[in-house]
Amino acid sequence: ATGVRTAKVEPVEAEDSVEQFAEYRRLKTTMRQMLMTGVPNPFFTVHDGIVGDTTIVDGKKLISFASYNYLGLSGHPDVSNAAANAVREYGTSVSASRLVSGEKPIHGQLEKRIANWIGVDNSILMVGGHATNETTIGHLVGAGDLIIHDSLAHNSIVQGALLSGARRRPFPHNDYDALDRMLVELRDQYRRVLVVIEGVYSMDGDFSNLPKFIEVKKKHRAMLMVDEAHSFGTMGKTGRGMSEHFGVNARDVDIWMGTLSKSAASCGGFIAGSEALVELLRYTAPGFVFSVGMPPAQVAAALAAIDTLEREPDRVDRLRSRSELFLSLCQEAGLDTGDSAGTPVVPVITGNSMLALRLSNRLKADGINVQPILYPAVDESAARLRFFVTSEHSEEQIRFTVAQTAKHIAELRSGSVEEKAAV
């Protein structure tokens, strides 16, 4: 008799162990289905040694197209030595958030180096690439704001958007006209609008027309963020990324994001831009303030990688010519490479997860390591093998790989009754 009317709430089944979770049961079903095909699990393969143009699996050397060591700098003696020296000088951890007492001289040096490399005021390092997007996007916008991102945006961008509490809308892949139309309709309902695109798209190997996106963002007083995970070190004449590729002023992009785990042969991420942006994040971004500073080895490795890249810009030229060769050979062989555009990411789309799985398994038997991308990571019709080309691959390795890929696809498509039924 409190006078308060309470709606009747249906009791729900309690779940108090992960084994009961529907998500876990779905995972187990998918794994069982995969095992039933007889093709070994393609995930968590153990690799020995340093992965460059080759890798070692089960003691066997394979040509590798499954790492983003795009410039061969992970394993480069100068980079490894710099990391080892930093460990000797500073230890293996900075043992505190940089804000309090984890700051080392090399942190600031790398941040300035990245900012100068790109052509903006300053940058800030974070311990993970994924975490960089999540915490930055999650922090810079919130309720009352709009995040509008490419429909193929990386999971870290989407997670950041969800964390932020801002309204989230995807726009059709690379379509700046569609973005413009959406902003005509939506812009005046929101305080801040953050447009997020990527440099090179990591599943498809294509890229967006940055000058057009800058035009649209200026027209609507939106902020533009570009994720350079796969374009830092790989795009532009000297590897400075998308601003160099298009010859645009880097300051026309509000937020440059990059990962150090790919061309920079390290781990972690950065945000680069105006002094105000970096200062705000340095004092307030949760994933920076409440997280340990980047370990010395990682900082020193990235610094040495950028130095090496600057000394040896031919690595970028080689990467570009190898990527173009890979793509043109695939096209000549009639393989479906989607929208790949001469970047180091070249998908070979099979449109069928089982076919992709069998294909990668056959290539492994030939001495070629490439990762299948299967449903649900992509739509079933978009299942593929994804090749990451590096500057270290020889023309011979590339020719052999494309030839074997084309041969096996043709065989699998018109193959034995048993295989056909399974495909």
Ligand code: PMP
């Ligand atoms: N952004 C993009 C576009 C990526 O592809 C990735 C990972 N491949 C990340 C962010 C996260 O970077 P990291 O792996 O360095 O955490």
